Amino acid sequence: MSIKASLSLLYAKFVCNKIAKWSNNPIVSQEKVFTTLIKQGGNTEFGKDHNFQMITDYESFKKNVPVKDYEDLKPYIEKIKAGQENILWPGLPNYFSKTSGTTSGAKYIPNTVESLNEQIKAAKNAILCYINETKKTDFVNGKMIFLQGSPELDNSLKVPVGRLSGIVAHHVPSYLQKNRLPSYETNCIDDWETKISAIIKETVNEKMTLISGIPPWVQMYFDKLIETTGKRNIAEIFPEFSLFIYGGVNFEPYRAKFESTIGKHIDSIETYPASEGFIAFQDSQKEEGLLLNINAGIFFEFIPADEYFDENPSRISLKDVELNKNYALILNTNAGLWGYSIGDTVKFVSLNPYRIVVSGRIKHFTSAFGEHVIGEEVDYALQKATEELKIEVKEYHVAPQVNPPEGGIAYHEWFVEFTTEGVDLKNIANKIDTLLQGKNSYYKDLRIGDMLSTLKITPLKPNAFNDYMKSIGKLGGQNKLPRLSNDRKIADELTPFKI
Incomplete structure (x- = not known):
């Protein structure tokens, strides 16, 4: 075992002990997050508009902060885009993550240094939980592909704008940069088909051990790899490929085709990142669901999905959720989103610790x-x-x-x-x-x-x-x-x- 692999085992054990502490005390963890958020948001324009100085607990929070979607927050976002500070969160956000909207057109989701640090930490924690549970470390010595959006930023506003995956690429820890592919120049290619061809040139002869991305686009990369090389499957091209990290869609409908293309079974880690925050990650290969990221600057709320479109739906915190019931997910974050309906529905498959599965979109x-x-x-x-x-x-x-x-x-x-x-x-x-x-x-x-x-x-x-x-x-x-x-x-x- 290499020194890097040995150190990763020790570090994984250390981090997983810390995760166990907050995941085993979920309500206390969420109460601490709630208190911190309200305190930091108190002197913002949003905090003053919504009487944060009067908020002492969750019940008073609900009375003062209604559930909002992007359209409701848009007037505040427009002020931030114009360079005004202390609107949703102290100061200016470090970036806007630009996402595709529906009725709103493009959405500009604020990302602060606090929220970005939690994004990176959660992705790292998912891998460390895998190492700690399985003791598999060989992949850390190989090359890692991250199929993602362009890291190029639009600096035409007071706050730089980009895609979340591209923004995060600017903050990848230095110890991962040596093993990381594709190159910055290739990642900046906008046209996806051209980008895939460039990624293939950079990776086809490398020792690939870990690949991360949204399943349909990774499948496209695999198909073109096989077409380019004439090999039967991915296992012949990357014999040491052993770990797939994914998020964004339910992988199960893709799994049979995916593993057929690879030519062997490989382990996988599911994550639940969003521009609004890193919501959950798979902490176990044995247990169902994703561990809710309750100690990462997000205070979670839930509305029963079958009540979501009612005039006065129930609105609850973590302590009142039930197993196997669909909830619309509401976020309050250290990037200044308050009572924000992200549009996803989740279902709890465990209450000790709190683990969820993503069950769909509230409007899909x-x-x-x-x-x-x-x-x-x-x-x-x-x-x-x-x-x-x-x-x-x-x-x-x-x-x-x-x-x-x-x-x-x-x-x-x-x-x-x-x-x-x-x-x-x-x-x-x-x-x-x-x-x-x-x-x-x-x-x-x-x-x-x-x-x-x-x-x-x-x-x-x-x-x-x-x-x-x-x-x-x-x-x-x-x-x-x-x-x-x-x-x-x-x-x-x-x-x-x-x-």
């Missing part, structure tokens, strides 16, 4: 008929059906078909890009439909009552989803395709890609 659902089918349910149904039928799927999108052009009863239309040839579409549609009924009682009632017919699968051409994302200027980086819609906007745009 299909409920044209009152069925309210969510991401967790369609991911589950597709995964189980494809496993049983030994079918591989690259990507998919689900939308309601309210007025079928062929006439008849309405249905859910699934646009699916298969990597397995000769799929019996009717058989897999029936399998998915049955599994979905088992997960969602509303959907089952509509099916039994003949308000919905069996879902229909529309197969798409190879690389259809990549081609679609390219057509809308969102190929690669941190961009993700919504898997569920309550309208047919994306469905109609996928029409040219049908087989």
